[in-house]
Amino acid sequence: MSQQLQRVCSFMIVSVITIANSGCFPVVATGMFATAVAVTDRRTPGIILEDETIELKSIQRISAEFSKSSVSVSVTSVNRIALITGWVPNEGVSKKISALVADIENVRDVFNEVNIGPVTTTKTFAKDAILTTKVKASLIDEKNLNGNVIKVKTENGVVFLLGLVTKREADLAADIASRIDGTRRVVKVFDYITEEELTNLQSRLKKTE
Incomplete structure (x- = not known):
């Protein structure tokens, strides 16, 4: 290094x-x-804006649906592919969050990698x-x-x-x-x-x- x-x-x-x-x-x-x-970003300015919008809308929808004490997740979007990480209490909540993110405009694909269990x-x-x-x-x-x-x-x-x-x-x-x-x-x-x-x-x- x-x-x-x-x-x-x-x-x-x-x-x-x-x-x-x-x-x-x-x-x-x-x-x-x-x-x-x-x-050096290889994405176009338009795609970068869409990714930022996807991340913002994802957190807004998740926050509106679940309390901060019950879930701790983040959404990272690159070229309209959304990665969900963090911690949720059960599989049902995990699936619900996936559906919320997938329903956002311009999302091409969703990778749900959340952990089931207590917040980190x-x-x-x-x-x-x-x-x-x-x-x-x-x-x-x-x-x-x-x-x-x-x-x-x-x-x-x-x-x-x-x-x-x-x-x-x-x-x-x-x-x-x-x-x-x-x-x-x-x-x-x-x-x-x-x-x-x-x-x-x-x-x-x-x-x-």
Whole structure:
């Protein structure tokens, strides 16, 4: 890992530990990478807006249906593929949440990866946030991969990878994530493109720089 990324990673880990010790749960743990992602995102501006809308509407619908004390879930949308993670009390609630998200306009597919059981502890949340930071930093540091185009979400040690990537990029990213200490399992929720499509996307992005 490069020295710059080591410094960023160390700072973010300290921040997460501080927040965890205070008992507060931050919304995201990868905000420092937002600028880089915005510049290199392979999605069109229209799709990015649709993804943000899907995430917002999902949480609004779930919050309207269930109390915060009964469920703790988040929805991550990339290229209109929605990943649901978190904790719910039973299978019935899990299915209901899937239906709520699937019914949102422009959602192409739903991956429900929620855990059945009590809401995660502050300690587990902190570990997941730190693991997400380490995985993201390692992906960005890999010279044969554009780690900025891959979203990372971690839940109870399970690392979810999302983004528009080729099969080659997906396999490399999954291998990197699997070798990070603390990773229990890696789940690929990618939207696959061909190498030719990747070349065309890179050309389009260069023209917008």
